[in-house]
Amino acid sequence: xxxxxxxxxxxxxAVDNKEILKGIDLTVEPGRVHALMGPNGSGKxxxxxxxxxxxxxxxxxxxxxxxxxxxxxxPPDKRAKAGLFLSFQYxxxxxxxxxxxxxxxxxxxVRPEDLNPAKFRKLVFEKLDTLDMDPAFLGRYxxxxxxxxxxxxxxxxxxxxxxxxxxxxxxxxxxxxxxxxQSVGNSVNxxxxxxxxKDIGFLVITHYPRILKHVPADVVxxxxxxxxxxxxxxxxxxxxxxxxxxxxxxxVAAARA
Amino acid sequence: xxxxTTAAVSGLAFTPTAAALEAAIAFVSEHDERGGAVDAAxxxxxxxxxxxxxxxxxxxxxxxxxxxxxxxxxDLRWTSGRVEMPALPARPTARPATAGDVDLDRPALATENxxxxxxxxxxxxxxxxNVDAKVTLLALDGQTVRDFEASLDGVxxxxxxxxxxxxxxxxxxxxxxxxxVHVPDNVQLDDxxxxxxxxxxxxxxxxxxxxxxxxxxxxxxxxxxxxxAGDPFVCGxxxxxxxxxxxxxxxxxxxxxxxxxxxxxxxxxxxxDAQVRWHLAELGGxxxxxxxxxxxxxxxxxxxxxxxxFNTGAQHVDLLxxxxxxxxxxxxxxxxxxxxxxxxxxxxxxxxVIRPKAHxxxxxxxxxxxxxxxxxHIDSIPALEIAANDVKAFHGATVGSLDExxxxxxxxxxxxxxxxxxxxxxxxxxPVIARFPGESLRDEIRTALDRKLDDATELDx
Numbered sequence: 001x002x003x004x005x006x007x008x009x010x011x012x013x014a015v016d017n018k019e020i021l022k023g024i025d026l027t028v029e030p031g032r033v034h035a036l037m038g039p040n041g042s043g044k045x046x047x048x049x050x051x052x053x054x055x056x057x058x059x060x061x062x063x064x065x066x067x068x069x070x071x072x073x074x075p076p077d078k079r080a081k082a083g084l085f086l087s088f089q090y091x092x093x094x095x096x097x098x099x100x101x102x103x104x105x106x107x108x109x110v111r112p113e114d115l116n117p118a119k120f121r122k123l124v125f126e127k128l129d130t131l132d133m134d135p136a137f138l139g140r141y142x143x144x145x146x147x148x149x150x151x152x153x154x155x156x157x158x159x160x161x162x163x164x165x166x167x168x169x170x171x172x173x174x175x176x177x178x179x180x181x182q183s184v185g186n187s188v189n190x191x192x193x194x195x196x197x198k199d200i201g202f203l204v205i206t207h208y209p210r211i212l213k214h215v216p217a218d219v220v221x222x223x224x225x226x227x228x229x230x231x232x233x234x235x236x237x238x239x240x241x242x243x244x245x246x247x248x249x250x251x252v253a254a255a256r257a
Numbered sequence: 258x259x260x261x262t263t264a265a266v267s268g269l270a271f272t273p274t275a276a277a278l279e280a281a282i283a284f285v286s287e288h289d290e291r292g293g294a295v296d297a298a299x300x301x302x303x304x305x306x307x308x309x310x311x312x313x314x315x316x317x318x319x320x321x322x323x324x325x326x327x328x329x330x331x332d333l334r335w336t337s338g339r340v341e342m343p344a345l346p347a348r349p350t351a352r353p354a355t356a357g358d359v360d361l362d363r364p365a366l367a368t369e370n371x372x373x374x375x376x377x378x379x380x381x382x383x384x385x386x387n388v389d390a391k392v393t394l395l396a397l398d399g400q401t402v403r404d405f406e407a408s409l410d411g412v413x414x415x416x417x418x419x420x421x422x423x424x425x426x427x428x429x430x431x432x433x434x435x436x437x438v439h440v441p442d443n444v445q446l447d448d449x450x451x452x453x454x455x456x457x458x459x460x461x462x463x464x465x466x467x468x469x470x471x472x473x474x475x476x477x478x479x480x481x482x483x484x485x486a487g488d489p490f491v492c493g494x495x496x497x498x499x500x501x502x503x504x505x506x507x508x509x510x511x512x513x514x515x516x517x518x519x520x521x522x523x524x525x526x527x528x529x530d531a532q533v534r535w536h537l538a539e540l541g542g543x544x545x546x547x548x549x550x551x552x553x554x555x556x557x558x559x560x561x562x563x564x565x566x567f568n569t570g571a572q573h574v575d576l577l578x579x580x581x582x583x584x585x586x587x588x589x590x591x592x593x594x595x596x597x598x599x600x601x602x603x604x605x606x607x608x609x610v611i612r613p614k615a616h617x618x619x620x621x622x623x624x625x626x627x628x629x630x631x632x633x634h635i636d637s638i639p640a641l642e643i644a645a646n647d648v649k650a651f652h653g654a655t656v657g658s659l660d661e662x663x664x665x666x667x668x669x670x671x672x673x674x675x676x677x678x679x680x681x682x683x684x685x686x687x688p689v690i691a692r693f694p695g696e697s698l699r700d701e702i703r704t705a706l707d708r709k710l711d712d713a714t715e716l717d718x
Binding site: 052054055077085086088091093095101109141158 | 660661665668669671672674676681684685686687688
């Protein structure tokens with residue numbers, strides 16, 4: 001049996017003693033894009049934070065693994081070193097720490113052996129260019145005073161520079177205007193078309209289907225009330241766009257009745 | 258007595274008593290042909306003030322160990338004098354040999370372009386200096402005070418109010434070293450002037466008195482350093498006079514030995530359009546107490562105060578800043594960042610006074626404290642006193658612990674918690690570090706803070 005993939009099995013998670021995830025089964029294969037869609041409060045971000053190891057989330061049962069390596073016992077940095085990347089919906093600011101310093105520290109942490117400073121610099125400037133980002137970004141403090149769009153661009157810059165095995169993009173499209181969304185899409189696609197990025201498995205968490213126009217999904221899952229209630233192909237996203245989540249909710253209720 | 262000889266550290270046993278003061282006065286008249294910077298009558302008056310004045314401050318918190326009224330002075334030696342530095346070896350570079358090349362087994366002395374004065378304990382180490390010839394840079398002793406009477410008038414003993422400050426009164430009574438810096442009108446220096454106080458192997462009582470006078474439109478940077486492995490008691494005064502349009506950056510990097518006690522009262526006076534910028538990195542010592550003041554006495558004057566301290570182990574830091582806007586329009590900007598871990602204790606008192614004639618003034622005071630362990634404690638006491646109309650005044654203060662969201666965010670990028678904590682803590686100090694003059698000085702402070710993080714034992718809260 002192959003264990004390749006970012007895999008959740010019967011994952012149940014509570015926050016403040018309230019069960020939010022009620023048994024999630026999900027496999028994101030290398031090189032594939034899975035979309036996780038659902039209304040607000042359905043538990044999408046809880047899944048993202050649980051996979052990344054946020055201390056505020058209590059795993060009640062189940063497992064999560066990355067290419068066979070159990071994640072749930074690892075602290076957040078070890079999960080990143082194993083190859084997981086989370087793009088935050090609301091990235092934290094780190095005042096006083098420059099983007100350049102942070103990127104270098106992070107890259108050194110996940111890939112200690114590679115890239116001399118000159119090559120690292122070249123890589124950073126290439127990725128900045130792909131994202132239409134001003135190099136002056138590098139001298140600013142991490143997310144400190146950044147606009148919503150700038151924060152998301154920095155998340156995509158980190159994704160490109162860290163080139164993980166699996167990336168969870170949590171509401172990366174929220175708060176973005178059309179141009180910003182386009183450049184985020186371009187950046188993800190450029191990464192997927194590159195040698196180091198072609199095998200990255202993506203879990204794209206979103207409320208609205210519009211990001212999927214830029215980053216087409218291979219598989220779409222619908223999450224409602226802490227459960228994945230329906231999975232299918234890209235056409236499922238179109239269905240949501242047309243009929244909304246209520247239709248799926250009704251359908252599920254009808255099936256249970 | 259020929260110059261270049263004197264008294265070694267042996268000196269006298271120090272206590273803050275009349276008998277010890279008489280012995281010190283006799284010692285100076287016997288051993289120092291240039292004489293003391295403070296005459297005997299003033300020393301006696303100052304000791305009487307020291308006895309009469311109350312000890313500063315109370316104990317701010319439960320973990321605070323020190324009582325200024327009963328500081329122990331056991332086993333301290335008091336001396337005064339100078340030694341001549343042996344001839345410097347030729348350097349293979351084009352740069353002239355400087356005092357900065359002197360190796361006293363203390364790497365920080367080997368700073369490039371280090372024109373300045375050096376003290377080993379209270380002993381002035383007489384070494385050549387490459388400071389601009391237009392600048393007067395001398396040990397503050399009796400001869401200097403006599404030679405520069407006119408420019409010291411109204412400055413020496415006048416800018417720091419020692420009659421109202423117990424520790425400054427003690428310095429005035431027992432003053433045994435110091436520096437006089439005079440930058441004439443319109444002279445603008447590129448390289449910093451350094452005043453280096455290195456501790457001697459024996460535990461000394463060191464009472465420095467530094468006077469800096471900037472003429473009209475003069476511009477200078479002074480770096481005062483405290484370093485060395487000894488454990489002295491240093492209690493000093495710094496008086497700054499900035500003439501019209503002058504600009505002074507005065508940076509203090511205090512890295513004294515771990516049992517050292519370092520106390521300073523520093524005050525500056527700004528004339529028309531003059532700017533004084535204090536920069537303080539309080540890093541070493543067991544107990545430090547610093548007063549940083551600026552008096553804005555003429556329109557257009559500006560005071561910037563940037564200070565940081567980071568208490569590890571059982572360090573105590575007491576920091577007081579004050580800006581006195583006596584007339585308007587004048588501006589001030591005070592930024593303080595402090596952190597403590599282990600059993601570190603700190604107190605910051607920030608005063609802004611805007612007097613009735615200071616309309617049109619603008620004052621800002623911002624201080625933030627970071628607690629990195631459960632036993633660490635920092636008190637923050639900002640106070641604004643505003644007696645003029647039509648002024649802008651801002652103050653803000655926070656005391657908090659590390660941002661868990663930032664730690665998790667860094668963790669999600671592969672940065673281990675310990676390293677993230679270091680990164681975030683160093684970043685916390687950055688707004689103050691960024692205001693220090695010169696990238697090499699800023700890097701030096703970053704490195705010193707990084708080392709302190711290495712030494713801290715209780716980092717995770």
